[in-house]
Amino acid sequence: MIDTIYPNDFQLGPDLAGKRIVVAMSGGVDSSVVAALAARSGAETVGITLQLYDHGSAVKRAGACCAGQDIRDARAVADKLGIAHYVFDHESRFRESVIDHFADEYIAGRTPIPCVRCNMGVKFTDLFRLARELGADCLATGHYVRRVEGAHGAELHRAADPARDQSYFLFATTQEQLEYLRFPLGGMPKPHVRAIAQELGLIVALKPDSQDICFVPDGDYASVVRKIRPEAETGGDIVHLDGRVLGQHKGMIHYTVGQRKGLEVGGQPVPLYVIRLDPATQRVIVGPRQALAVDAARITDANWLADVQGRKIMAKVRSMAKPIAAQMDGDWLRFDAPEYGVAPGQAAVFYDGDHVLGGGWIEETMASMDMCAA
Incomplete structure (x- = not known):
């Protein structure tokens, strides 16, 4: 099965000999398969793992990433593939930019999305710097999104498998980053990925997927916030x-x-x-x-991958929500029909079909006029 995956998935030219690919390895099956595909492409492959939080407290926890057993799994896969592997301690930066922000947002009455903050900060920013310092021609990750070459450069598109699509969490990827990134799994269903891992005898082939937020044990958000900010109680x-x-x-x-x-x-x-x-x-x-119905939401700190003003778009205002028809009017996202449960602190991500146009953070909402009339 792995022979059906071609080297040009990395889009570095037909001959990858002499090229260098850095792979972000979390210790899960997805990033491990990406490393395997990179290694088989003919390019020199280097795996990088960021330790993001205390590995001692996470070592026995299933469904975590970037700590403890996951780091050991990433190292074992790298050894199996015969590629270099480096671990960098970014715990303090992760705590300050992701975990502390997560707690502060809850105290402020907002609903945070730490996975986006992690991608736009610690993971992509720091991994980009490390990859470039290592002289890499690209940085490859196990995210389920597609990178498509468009008329004006690289475009971000939804994954081929809607159930695995992670484009909502990657809206903050800049155009510069997108030119450097590669997402080899974006066109595959998850069973295909696991089959490749089994074919190669990788120890993570049957490893469970990461669940919920990596630093929140058992989904208990309140306990994490309470520990960091006792006044939250x-x-x-x-x-x-x-x-x-x-x-x-x-x-x-x-x-x-x-x-x-x-x-x-x-x-x-x-x-x-x-x-x-x-x-x-x-x-x-x-x-x-x-009373939850809103007609519009004000968007801040937007990242645009295409022009959205004055055109009909589809907007996704929660990670599990279906995209809805809307239009950008300055800083305001105006819905064609009232939308429910739009929460400040969440992200709004914009699409034209599968093409990700960009997104931003929901700062405030405007109650539905129908509700006001009632």
Whole structure:
């Protein structure tokens, strides 16, 4: 099966002899297969792993990455492939730029996406620098996205397998980075990747995929935030949109916009959802589902890979949401129809078909006029 993967997947020319490819190796099956494909292409291949958090606390945790057993797995794969492998300690930078930011966003009543912050900061920025210092012709990763050569340079496209597509988390990839990056797995389904790993006898062939956020054990976000920022446990009122105090909460870190479960305000005539969080008063504002509807969202710190002003686009405002029709009007993303559960702190990523046009961070939202009229 591996013979069906050709060297020109790395788009460095038909003859890769004399070329050097740096592969970001997390210790999982995806990046390990990328390293294998690079090694078989004829180019000199170098694996790099960034240690991003305390490997001692993560060594026995399944579904983690960039620590403990994962580093050992990456080294074992590199040895199997006969390629050089280096580990760089970036724990302090990861803590400051990703973990601390994650905690601060929750305290501010926002819903963060640390995986994007990691990609746009520690991973891509630092890996780019290291790859260039090593004289690499490109940096290859195991992300499920496609790099397509367009009329005006490299373009970022969705993965061929919609279930594996990671383009939402890579919207902040700059044009300069995209020219240097390679994503050999973007056109493959995951079973194909695992089959290659098994064919090559890689120890990670059956290793489970990473789950949730790498530094959040068992999906318990609140415990991580509480450990970093003890003041996050400050309680307050749960307040209905009409002003009624319905109960008390033990910290806004336990809530996100659009949340329904865990409000502990039973006995209401209709189901209630978190509509917004007010960090100034420590209030959690709740209301009926229709109150979640918004007509627009203001976008900040945008990264554009194509011009989006004045054209119809499809916008994805949550990682698991379906893209919806919208249009950019200055800094405002205006939806063709009211959208629900749009949370400040999340990303909005824009598409034209499979082509990723760019994206930015949701700073604030504009309540639906239909809701205002009601």
